[in-house]
Amino acid sequence: DAGITQSPRHKVTETGTPVTLRCHQTENHRYMYWYRQDPGHGLRLIHYSYGVKDTDKGEVSDGYSVSRSKTEDFLLTLESATSSQTSVYFCATLRADTQYFGPGTRLTVL
Amino acid sequence: QQQVKQSPQSLIVQKGGISIINCAYENTAFDYFPWYQQFPGKGPALLIAIRPDVSEKKEGRFTISFNKSAKQFSLHIMDSQPGDSATYFCAASMSGATNKLIFGTGTLLAVQP
Numbered sequence: 001d002a003g004i005t006q007s008p009r010h011k012v013t014e015t016g017t018p019v020t021l022r023c024h025q026t027e028n029h030r031y032m033y034w035y036r037q038d039p040g041h042g043l044r045l046i047h048y049s050y051g052v053k054d055t056d057k058g059e060v061s062d063g064y065s066v067s068r069s070k071t072e073d074f075l076l077t078l079e080s081a082t083s084s085q086t087s088v089y090f091c092a093t094l095r096a097d098t099q100y101f102g103p104g105t106r107l108t109v110l
Numbered sequence: 111q112q113q114v115k116q117s118p119q120s121l122i123v124q125k126g127g128i129s130i131i132n133c134a135y136e137n138t139a140f141d142y143f144p145w146y147q148q149f150p151g152k153g154p155a156l157l158i159a160i161r162p163d164v165s166e167k168k169e170g171r172f173t174i175s176f177n178k179s180a181k182q183f184s185l186h187i188m189d190s191q192p193g194d195s196a197t198y199f200c201a202a203s204m205s206g207a208t209n210k211l212i213f214g215t216g217t218l219l220a221v222q223p
Contacts, residue, residue, distance in 0.1 A: 031209065042116075042199055042213035043154070050208065058210065059112075090153050097142055097205045101153035 003027040004102035006091050012108045019078040021105050023091030025071075031094035032074040034058075034066060036087040037104075043090065049074055081109045112137060114202050116214025123221050129187040131217045133200035136181065140202040144211070145174065145185050148197045157198070158185070190221045 003026040045058030146154035
């Protein structure tokens with residue numbers, strides 16, 4: 001158990017609405033990551049954080065923003081959701097060069 | 111140069127057989143190569159990982175073979191069991207500041223009883 005929870009676990013929303021996904025960790029890890037998983041693409045990095053208020057872009061960051069106001073929480077926001085953002089989103093933390101993943105959030109944008 | 115290419119996309123193996131999944135990379139700066147196992151509805155879980163200073167690493171029925179000169183690495187699952195049926199992802203990263211993982215596209219393994 002990586003001590004990671006994600007909320008919500010499932011969400012259905014409409015195009016154009018804002019959506020925020022939450023990742024919460026209990027082990028005080030410095031690094032946190034957001035990935036999206038799509039068939040045929042594996043997992044792709046959206047944004048990552050290397051400390052409170054320290055974030056950077058990943059491979060597929062367009063349309064996403066993140067915030068980390070405290071060590072335990074890393075938020076992913078879709079400012080105006082689009083159908084192309086329908087995906088499964090995973091959060092991960094880093095411990096000794098290894099990333100440990102949360103259970104995921106399935107997001108459907110109609 | 112940041113890609114990790116994984117094959118096959120899907121694999122069917124009989125119980126007791128050997129499952130082999132292959133990955134190739136381009137960036138010689140990668141120095142950490144994990145394999146993740148993912149069951150439906152779950153997050154990926156670390157299965158086994160290797161660094162380029164060794165050519166093979168074994169943990170139980172799972173073995174990583176690493177060929178630095180060819181920039182290839184593979185996962186072998188010996189005595190495959192139905193419970194091994196899952197999606198497997200190879201990945202690569204440069205350890206250090208950010209440890210960002212580059213994932214392969216995944217292999218769906220089905221072990222038939």
